[in-house]
Amino acid sequence: MPVTVSTIADPLGTKLVIDVECNATAEAAVTAGATTIYAVECDNTANSTVPSYVKLLDAASVTVGGASGSDPTLLLRVGAGLKETYVFGTGLPFTTNLTFWAVKSPYSNTSDDSNAAVSPASAVIVKILCT
Numbered sequence: 001m002p003v004t005v006s007t008i009a010d011p012l013g014t015k016l017v018i019d020v021e022c023n024a025t026a027e028a029a030v031t032a033g034a035t036t037i038y039a040v041e042c043d044n045t046a047n048s049t050v051p052s053y054v055k056l057l058d059a060a061s062v063t064v065g066g067a068s069g070s071d072p073t074l075l076l077r078v079g080a081g082l083k084e085t086y087v088f089g090t091g092l093p094f095t096t097n098l099t100f101w102a103v104k105s106p107y108s109n110t111s112d113d114s115n116a117a118v119s120p121a122s123a124v125i126v127k128i129l130c131t
Contacts, residue, residue, distance in 0.1 A: 013038050013129040017098070022054065022126040023119035026101040029060040031130060035098050036091035039129040040076060041083065042102075046122035048081035054102045054126055058094040064101055065117020069108035077106065078124065091131075100126065 017030055037056070044052045055072035062070045074092065078084050102124040105115035 014131050015129075017126075017128040017130065019100070019126045021123035022100070022102040023123055024064050024101055024103050024117050025119075026057075026062045026064055026099055028062060028099045029097045030100070031094075031098040033097060034093070034095050035130045036093045037074075037088060037098070037128060037130045038091050039085060039087045041085045041125075041127040042076055042078040043083040043125035044078040044120070045081055045083055047120045047124070050104065050120070051080050052078045052102050052104065052120040052124045053106050054078060054124060055100060056094075056128075057099045058096050059099055060097040062099050062101065064103070065108075065110040069110065069116055071108045075106060098128070098130065100128070102126065 019027055042054045054076040056074040058073040076086055104118045104120055105113040107113040107116045110116045
């Protein structure tokens with residue numbers, strides 16, 4: 001079967017953000033300003049028995065867990081032992097900044113779930129294609 005390779009005149013994204021040990025310690029203000037997210041790849045293969053939750057926030061800082069944990073702009077569930085890719089065809093604009101982290105719970109406050117501020121047992125690898 002023939003293969004075709006084409007040159008793309010206008011790339012989808014201009015930045016590739018990679019965190020090879022995403023955990024409950026947030027990566028804050030990684031784009032140094034507004035950005036548009038086109039794709040997020042989450043590799044949870046190191047956590048074979050429980051899902052992880054990758055949270056993205058449109059802000060320069062975050063409170064992870066606690067009684068007043070920050071609610072994420074976007075919550076991505078990554079199945080146990082899986083690598084999953086989420087694509088946003090027209091882009092997801094973040095008007096302030098990109099901050100992200102990974103925890104064991106979909107909840108934001110530790111009063112709702114004590115795992116809201118707990119890192120997955122093994123790090124999650126997160127790759128974000130953005131402008």
